[in-house]
Amino acid sequence: MTKVAAEYGVTGTALKKTCDRHKIPTPERGYWAKLQHGKPVRKMPLPRLADTHLSQICILGGVEERLPEEVRQAKARVRHRLEELAASVPNAASAASETHAAEAAVLNATRRAIYKARPDEEGFVAARGRGVVPLKIAPPSIERGLQVLSRFLVLAETQGFRPQVADNGLDLVVDGESVAFGLEERPGKGPHAPTAVELKRRDENHRLGNSSTPWQKHDNAPSGRLAIFIRANSYSGLRRTYSDRKARALEDILPTVLAGFAEHAALIKEQRRADEERERQWREAEARRSRAEAFKAREQQRLAFADAIHEQLAQRAKLTAVLSHLESATGDEARRLGPMLAWVRRRLHQMDALISPLFLDISATFAKIDFEDPPADDEIEGSGGYFSYSPSVELQLWSIDEEKGLATSRTDLQWAVEAGLVPDLKAESADVPGDKQ
Structure with a gap:
């Protein structure tokens, strides 16, 4: 079990x-020892599972094994x-920390704030604010707490880490990352001293036959045990609190605390890198999706345009067959079918114009149909999104002004009139003589 667990x-x-x-x-x-010495052992068979939820086992392992390699290396x-x-330089760190230059420069605001604070019911004073290390400490431990912070910051400077004033505290910048922290005194338990009100309530309870005491047995009280806590990476599994122990004081593990700060800073950097990578992958996926949608919409427009051309070609083939049949008539029959022949020929002439290369190119441009695929970057940047407007796909007749380089859409009647296939109403009106006076 020990070897497999490792x-x-x-x-x-x-x-x-x-x-279990x-x-x-x-x-x-003793199973393996008995087996090694040839003694009989009992091997239990794997039973059938009645609960299928137990068939899958998830073992997360220790936090260190799950950390990115860069985070582990930063701490090391x-x-x-x-x-x-x-x-x-033996005792270099402790000797350097004896100077209070760091406290004078950085911890002045913390000192002023903590000495202005008033103790609460449990005997602790608290300080917070801009450039103030968050503290919760009993008055007798204030000086020691400030000395611990001073030594810690001096040690941090030997590694190139520096304090930085923040709106709600004093952060430590480690490898370019701001790590928030604070110092507090761990509460201890002391016997509760009942108040006069509580004693009176107890006596009333006793008269009513209730022997329980109306107060808790212990109160939180200052213990003298100090702790530095890191305000970052909640729920990450990384160690966030370093405190006094019976065998060693907080001052003795400041190098370990500083290594913990480096570990947290590396995790902040790694998490931001992972977030940026997820954002990049999302943007790429969104670009692929947008490009696929743009391509699909473009293909639908192209097919619709091709369908419009095919419809005109089918109608033209039909009218051509009709024309061939009508032209076979002779004599009096041909004379009676003259207007019908004229209409079929006019209609074919109009269709030929409608599906001519010039008119098709103008109609495709007007409908914003491009048969040449744009570069991927231009396609995504030029996408109009869900609210972009696309004109309807249809073939149109055009009047072209070559001098101005303009093309104006025309109805079937307008084009037929301009092409001289249908008489102009204005011209007919001009030929009609006016009333004589």
Whole structure:
């Protein structure tokens, strides 16, 4: 169990609990030792699962195994540099931190704010504000807390990290990333001292036969244990709190704290890079989708234009057959069919103009139908979106002014009149003599 658990980045106990939860039998204690010495062992078969939800097992492993490589390396690099600093100049970091220059320059606002604050019911004072390190601490621990912050910032400067004033605190800029942090005193538990009101309520309860006490047994009280907490990367699994322990003080683990800051800064950078990559992929996918939609719309317009041409060609073939039949008539029959022949010929003449290369090109341009595919970038940038206007796809007759380079659409009647195929109403009106006076 220990060897297999290590492969998944969990403890043997965690793997045993996972197996129990999914009804997977595990070797009993001493199984492998008995097997090694040839003693009989019992091997439990894998039972059938009644609950299908237990058939899939998800083991996440430790946080370190799931972190990007760059994040792990950032933490290791800072640790290595601090170890080299300590080896080259023994006690260099602690000696440098004895100076209070950093406190005078950066922690002045924090000192003023914390000494102006008033203790709350539990005996803590709190300070927040622009350029103020967020603090929650008991008055007796204020000086030690400021010294811890001073030493920490001096140590950070040895690695090129610098404090930066923020609207709601004082951040530490690590490798170009701002990491917010604060310092607080861990609350301890002390016996509750009942107030006069609580004692009176207890006596009333006793008279009513209720022996319970109307107050909690313990109160939160200052413990003297300080902690630096990092206000970044919530729910990431990274360590965010470094506090005093029985075996060592917070001052002794400041290099570890600084390495933790580097780890958080690297994760912030990696998350932003991942967000930018997701944004880039989304933009590319959106560009592909827009291009596909534009291509589909363009193809539909082209097919509609081709259908309009085909319809005219089909009608022309039909009228040509009719014309051939009518032209076969002779004599008196041909004379009676004269107007019909004239109409069919006029109609064919109009169709020939309608599907002529010049008119087709003008009609396609007017309907914004381009049969040449644009470059991909121009196609996306020129897309009008859902509200772009496209004229209807239809073949039209045109009157062309070559001097001005203009083409004006004409109705069937207007074009026929201008082409001299149909008499002009104005000309006919001019031929009619006026009333005599």
